[in-house]
Amino acid sequence: MTEVTATGPAQVPEGQAVVEFSPRLLQSPEHELCPGCGHPVAWRVVLEVLEELGLANRSLLICGHGCYTQMMKLSDIDSLQCLHGRAPAVATGVKRMLPDTAVLTLQGDGDMVSEGLHEVLHAGARGERVTALLFNNGVFGDTGGHLTATTVLGQRTKTSLEGRDPATHGHPIDVARLLAQLDGTCYVARGAVNTPGTVARTKRMVRRALELQMEGAGFTFVEVLTMCPTGWFVPTPEGPDYLEETMSATFGLGELKAPGGP
Amino acid sequence: MGGGGGVTRRLMQGSAAVAEAAIAAGCRFFTGYPMLPFTELLECMAARLPAAGGVCVNAASEIEAINMALGAAATGARSATGSCGQGLALMQEGVAELALNELPLVLFNMARGQQDYFQATRGGGWGDYRTIALAPKDVPEAVAHTQLLFDLADRWRTPVLLYGDYVIAHTSVGIEVEPVVFPPLPPKDWALDGTMSGTGRARQIWTWNRGKPNTPGAGPDAAWKRIADKYAEIERAEARHEARDTEDAEVLLVSFGTTAVFVDRVVEELRADGLRIGSFRPVSLWPFPGSALAEASAGCRAVLVYELNAGQMVDDVTMHAADRSVVRSIGGVSQDASGMRQGDLLDLGALRARVREVIGR
Numbered sequence: 187m188t189e190v191t192a193t194g195p196a197q198v199p200e201g202q203a204v205v206e207f208s209p210r211l212l213q214s215p216e217h218e219l220c221p222g223c224g225h226p227v228a229w230r231v232v233l234e235v236l237e238e239l240g241l242a243n244r245s246l247l248i249c250g251h252g253c254y255t256q257m258m259k260l261s262d263i264d265s266l267q268c269l270h271g272r273a274p275a276v277a278t279g280v281k282r283m284l285p286d287t288a289v290l291t292l293q294g295d296g297d298m299v300s301e302g303l304h305e306v307l308h309a310g311a312r313g314e315r316v317t318a319l320l321f322n323n324g325v326f327g328d329t330g331g332h333l334t335a336t337t338v339l340g341q342r343t344k345t346s347l348e349g350r351d352p353a354t355h356g357h358p359i360d361v362a363r364l365l366a367q368l369d370g371t372c373y374v375a376r377g378a379v380n381t382p383g384t385v386a387r388t389k390r391m392v393r394r395a396l397e398l399q400m401e402g403a404g405f406t407f408v409e410v411l412t413m414c415p416t417g418w419f420v421p422t423p424e425g426p427d428y429l430e431e432t433m434s435a436t437f438g439l440g441e442l443k444a445p446g447g448p
Numbered sequence: 449m450g451g452g453g454g455v456t457r458r459l460m461q462g463s464a465a466v467a468e469a470a471i472a473a474g475c476r477f478f479t480g481y482p483m484l485p486f487t488e489l490l491e492c493m494a495a496r497l498p499a500a501g502g503v504c505v506n507a508a509s510e511i512e513a514i515n516m517a518l519g520a521a522a523t524g525a526r527s528a529t530g531s532c533g534q535g536l537a538l539m540q541e542g543v544a545e546l547a548l549n550e551l552p553l554v555l556f557n558m559a560r561g562q563q564d565y566f567q568a569t570r571g572g573g574w575g576d577y578r579t580i581a582l583a584p585k586d587v588p589e590a591v592a593h594t595q596l597l598f599d600l601a602d603r604w605r606t607p608v609l610l611y612g613d614y615v616i617a618h619t620s621v622g623i624e625v626e627p628v629v630f631p632p633l634p635p636k637d638w639a640l641d642g643t644m645s646g647t648g649r650a651r652q653i654w655t656w657n658r659g660k661p662n663t664p665g666a667g668p669d670a671a672w673k674r675i676a677d678k679y680a681e682i683e684r685a686e687a688r689h690e691a692r693d694t695e696d697a698e699v700l701l702v703s704f705g706t707t708a709v710f711v712d713r714v715v716e717e718l719r720a721d722g723l724r725i726g727s728f729r730p731v732s733l734w735p736f737p738g739s740a741l742a743e744a745s746a747g748c749r750a751v752l753v754y755e756l757n758a759g760q761m762v763d764d765v766t767m768h769a770a771d772r773s774v775v776r777s778i779g780g781v782s783q784d785a786s787g788m789r790q791g792d793l794l795d796l797g798a799l800r801a802r803v804r805e806v807i808g809r
Binding site: 237288 | 479518644645
């Protein structure tokens with residue numbers, strides 16, 4: 187059994203300081219998500235970009251159903267919570283009526299890839315001028331750790347107890363790769379939030395996607411691999427490395443499609 | 449014929465007339481998935497809406513359609529979609545979501561017959577909600593109902609439904625579609641346009657009604673109780689019906705939608721034969737005009753329900769008739785070979801025979 191000791195505040199190296207910072211678009215930092223969850227980091231990146239691009243007062247969030255619905259509840263963004271899987275369809279109706287507004291959808295992998303593959307692919311093919319965000323942790327976190335369409339091979343969930351076996355449970359879907367093939371999409375990228383470096387890179391992806399949306403270039407998509415140690419049944423501190431070894435290894439990070447080539 | 453009266457009637461198919469009425473009512477977003485006999489309405493909206501400053505989107509499924517229409521409605525735009533009963537079955541998840549988010553939307557059911565009464569009046573979505581449903585008897589009434597429904601949807605912030613059918617969708621009539629002026633509506637201060645983001649008072653539409661830290665919501669319990677109360681109020685305020693020759697009637701013939709045109713003709717004939725018969729038509733299927741039916745059926749020795757299905761509206765008629773023991777169903781399943789429209793029972797002779805058989809004359 188690991189001994190847990192109180193360590194006090196983190197040691198800050200000489201000459202450096204920890205600056206407390208909350209994005210202005212966060213009304214409260216008090217989310218109810220599990221320790222080690224990657225969603226808050228991923229969402230913070232989105233809020234920062236909205237602020238930096240000056241889109242704060244002309245942005246609208248279409249939010250799906252999952253742990254990340256928490257993010258909608260805490261954010262100072264006009265929001266519409268919609269049915270599981272349907273965010274890209276709802277966003278279509280919104281954006282067609284509000285063409286000058288930055289419209290974002292936020293979905294998890296269960297929401298977008300399991301229940302809503304149809305909606306996201308057609309929105310992409312139509313070239314809807316929205317930014318679709320996928321927070322992919324490879325598991326239904328909100329229901330307590332069940333297999334989704336992106337659960338990687340070998341991963342144990344409550345509905346794949348011996349690990350995902352393709353003979354029984356099929357293969358994970360790489361939705362970014364599917365979207366990148368469609369003529370209506372103009373930007374498709376996959377980032378992660380398991381290290382400071384991937385967070386910084388993900389932020390650049392979100393920024394590029396939103397810039398292209400506002401230029402009217404087409405459908406933009408950013409997938410963010412996020413940690414879910416609770417749903418993965420791994421110790422909380424191991425979440426970032428587990429993500430690296432399983433999800434990043436399966437899906438790969440980077441821009442799959444961008445104007446002028448990735 | 450008097451010339452130059454300023455009235456310009458045009459020969460129009462019912463679907464085109466309904467499309468004109470929707471546009472006249474301010475509909476600016478329409479979407480759908482083709483399915484007869486709804487298809488022509490979608491075609492007309494695709495042809496006409498862009499010139500009226502609106503958008504018509506080809507949906508890849510009825511599920512996509514209802515959710516797109518919901519998104520447009522959430523911005524405050526007048527929005528509509530539709531199908532026939534089979535497609536509306538797929539849309540039920542969205543209808544419930546609209547109702548519990550208090551979003552207005554007009555749904556067109558260009559039904560393949562009269563077998564969607566339960567779907568129209570009970571629905572198939574989750575939660576405590578109802579859908580205002582109007583069933584016009586002909587094209588001019590469908591045109592009037594379409595404009596009324598856009599008003600009712602906004603006034604009550606709820607999805608509403610037009611129960612049309614093949615007869616309405618495909619019959620051509622000479623008609624003039626003029627915008628109807630309704631009493632002023634409250635501003636749509638609930639609509640989302642993104643401009644409240646970053647103000648500290650961002651808006652949120654969510655069936656759970658939890659709100660945000662600076663603007664806490666009522667929560668699901670209080671929100672859903674209030675919505676249930678709203679539907680009780682609609683039930684009191686919006687019931688509509690048409691009653692004919694009911695004052696002295698000993699036999700009452702009850703029907704809905706286009707079937708009522710046939711019923712009224714038979715009532716005229718049987719009256720001419722000396723039978724004291726009248727007719728009653730719920731114009732709103734929900735709210736069902738229950739107290740009006742109770743009044744119209746008082747003293748009747750027979751209340752005959754003529755609907756072309758296995759017996760759906762008869763439940764509502766039985767619930768509200770002055771004497772439920774005299775309610776009889778004389779309709780039945782009746783579909784033509786194409787599956788697109790009513791069958792042999794939509795016939796004056798067949799109806800006359802069934803009435804005479806039951807009342808013994």
